[in-house]
Structure formats: structure tokens, C-alpha cells
Amino acid sequence: MNLSLRQLEAFVAIARWRNLTRAADQIHITQAGLSLMLRDMEAQLDCRLFERTTRSVSLTEGGARLLPLAERTLRDFTEVAGQLGQLSAEAARTVSVAATPLVAADVLPQVCRELARTHPDIRVVVKDVDRRQIQAMVERGEVDVGVGVLLRESPATTRELLLRLPLVAVGARGALAASLNARGTVSWSALRALPLLALPPDNAIQQLVDERLAPAPPREHRPVFANLHTLIAMAEAGVGVAVLPAFVASTCRRYAVDVHRMGQPVVAMEFFSIARRGAVLTPAAAPLLQALTQHLDRSVSGAA
Structure with missing residues (x-):
């Protein structure tokens, strides 16, 4: 029948x-x-x-x-x-996004606020996780998209470049003044003379910085911190200078620090979004990623 x-x-x-x-x-x-x-x-x-x-x-x-x-x-x-x-x-009006704690705490709230103004019907669900968890969460379908630096394309995911972020030097107020060149940037040669803070040696950001600093100061002479917030707080306290991707600009506004771009050669980190391969992406994802890209671009432009 x-x-x-x-x-x-x-x-x-x-x-x-x-x-x-x-x-x-x-x-x-x-x-x-x-x-x-x-x-x-x-x-x-x-x-x-x-x-x-x-x-x-x-x-x-x-x-x-x-x-x-x-x-x-x-x-x-x-x-x-x-x-x-x-x-x-x-x-269709909801998008979930995984990001590192710093991006989730200091970048995405401002993006969500802007999105609420331009697209009040869109609901954003933010998951703040360790960077190494982002890929797996996207692959398992636990979130619609993941965003951040150092994200890779895989057989289970697709990757889209949102923008390239320059590296910036972060130091206590006035600590970088003597190291600025005529363009208002910090040269890599001048940076070598400053007390430096570092991320763990297996961190790709730190590896990129060390390539430009070579020969870098012996690692045992540099305080090492795994958390970007800690690095910025230590820079504020005058412990040393940190070199980080420019997406920290939003975070740095909450600290008494100066932020200046690194000079030539310009080293940029790529900021990506990833999504599950073959999945139909919610229509709400596009406005979110556009707002995120625009916010980061403004933050980078505002860095000295």
C-alpha cells in the first residue's frame, strides 16, 4: 500500500x-x-x-x-x-564558531556587537577552545566554522584566507620609543637589543619570529609563556617585549602598552576560516566572517 x-x-x-x-x-x-x-x-x-x-x-x-x-x-x-x-x-539564522580564547574574548564580542547592528536576526554561538581543538570540532560538525591563524586544510575541511595580519611589537608604555624608525615601525635589528618575551618553542608564531631574529637570544634568557594574555600582561609590567600577530590589537587596548608594527621585512600571519568539506554552510556564516574580516582589518589599520 x-x-x-x-x-x-x-x-x-x-x-x-x-x-x-x-x-x-x-x-x-x-x-x-x-x-x-x-x-x-x-x-x-x-x-x-x-x-x-x-x-x-x-x-x-x-x-x-x-x-x-x-x-x-x-x-x-x-x-x-x-x-x-x-x-x-x-x-539558517544561527552560526557556531570555534576560536582560541583570546580571539573569542577580545575579537568576537566586538564582531557580534557589530553583527547585531547590521544583522539583528543572526545568532552567533562562540566556542572558546585551544587552537588544536578547532580543527577537530569543525571536522566532527560540532561547529559551523573555525577561525584563527595556523589552521590547516585537511581531507575533511576546506580553508578560506580571510586576511594577512602583520606582526606587531608589544611593550610597556614608552619601552619601544627608542626602537622606532622614521616610519614608526620597529626594526628587527632594534628588536634584538630589547628584552624579549617568548611563546613556547613549538609554537608556530614563535618559530616565525625566531627565524627573523636569528641569531635569536638564548631561549633560557627569555621568559616563556603559553598564553597570549600573559605575554601582554608581562609586557605591560615591563618584563619584556612580545612580538605577536596584529589580531592582539583589540586585547592590547585594555592594557597600558604600546603596539607598533614590525618593519621590513614584513612578516605576516594568515588568518583563516575553516569549514567541514561537503557541508552546506549556514547562510549566517557569510555575514559573520565578513564582519570579522572588517573588524580585524580596522584593528590592524589602527595599530601604529
Whole structure:
């Protein structure tokens, strides 16, 4: 048996109107098509559903027993379809994003505020996690997108470059003044003479910095911190100077520090978004990523 919702709709319309012409008009079908649909339905059920004469159409006993079930089925389906439509609409307005704690705490809140102004219907769910967790969360479908530096494309993910971020030197107020060149940037040669703070040696940001600083100061002479917030706080306290990607500019505004771009050769870190390969990305993702890119671009432009 293979009764369709369309057949149930036709059956209920005939039962309601007791007239094939009116029933056909209600469900937007020809009377001939309606009659054919009814005959197929009766053949599948092996039961006459209506007594039909030239003047009237009335339910048989079998039709009367089927009517409440058909009405309930159509009503339930309409209700569930409406709920599913609401879920789909809500999902289309929601985007989940994984980011490191610094980006989640100091960049995304401002992006969300801007997005609330331009796209008030979009809901952003932020997951603050260790950088190494971002890739796995995207691959498992736990979030729609991941954002940050040092994110890689994989067989399970796609990657999009949002923008390139220059490196900046972060030091206590006035600590970098003597190291600035005519362009207001800090040269790599001048940086070598300053007390430096460092990330762990296996951190790709630090490895990039050390390549430009070579020969770098012995690592044991540099305080090493795993957390970017700690580095910035230590820079504020005058412990040393940190060299970090420019996305820390938003964070640095909350500290008594100076932020200046590193000079030639310009070293940039690529800031990416990643998504699960083959997945249909929620429409809310595009406005979020656009707002994020614009915010980072403004932050970088504001760095000295």
C-alpha cells in the first residue's frame, strides 16, 4: 500500500464538500484527476469510500471510519512541517564558531556587537577552545566554522584566507620609543637589543619570529609563556617585549602598552576560516566572517 498525503487531502476534501467539483477546486486539481486519485485509493484499500450518484456523494461505512484518521494525519503532518520549517529558519539564522580564547574574548564580542547592528536576526554561538581543538570540532560538525591563524586544510575541511595580519611589537608604555624608525615601525635589528618575551618553542608564531631574529637570544634568557594574555600582561609590567600577530590589537587596548608594527621585512600571519568539506554552510556564516574580516582589518589599520 502506498497512499500519499495528496490522496488523503483529496479524500478529506470530498468528504467535506460531498461534491467532486468543489473538492477538486479546493485542492487545485481537475475533476477527472480527482476521480482517478480516488479510484486508485479505493483500489489500494480494497474498499469503496463513497457512494456516488449523479446528485450526491456520501461516505460509506469504510469511508466514515477512515475520515478521522485521514484528518488527524493531515493535521499532524501540517503541524510537524511547520515546526520543521521553524527549525530550518532558526538554523539558517544561527552560526557556531570555534576560536582560541583570546580571539573569542577580545575579537568576537566586538564582531557580534557589530553583527547585531547590521544583522539583528543572526545568532552567533562562540566556542572558546585551544587552537588544536578547532580543527577537530569543525571536522566532527560540532561547529559551523573555525577561525584563527595556523589552521590547516585537511581531507575533511576546506580553508578560506580571510586576511594577512602583520606582526606587531608589544611593550610597556614608552619601552619601544627608542626602537622606532622614521616610519614608526620597529626594526628587527632594534628588536634584538630589547628584552624579549617568548611563546613556547613549538609554537608556530614563535618559530616565525625566531627565524627573523636569528641569531635569536638564548631561549633560557627569555621568559616563556603559553598564553597570549600573559605575554601582554608581562609586557605591560615591563618584563619584556612580545612580538605577536596584529589580531592582539583589540586585547592590547585594555592594557597600558604600546603596539607598533614590525618593519621590513614584513612578516605576516594568515588568518583563516575553516569549514567541514561537503557541508552546506549556514547562510549566517557569510555575514559573520565578513564582519570579522572588517573588524580585524580596522584593528590592524589602527595599530601604529
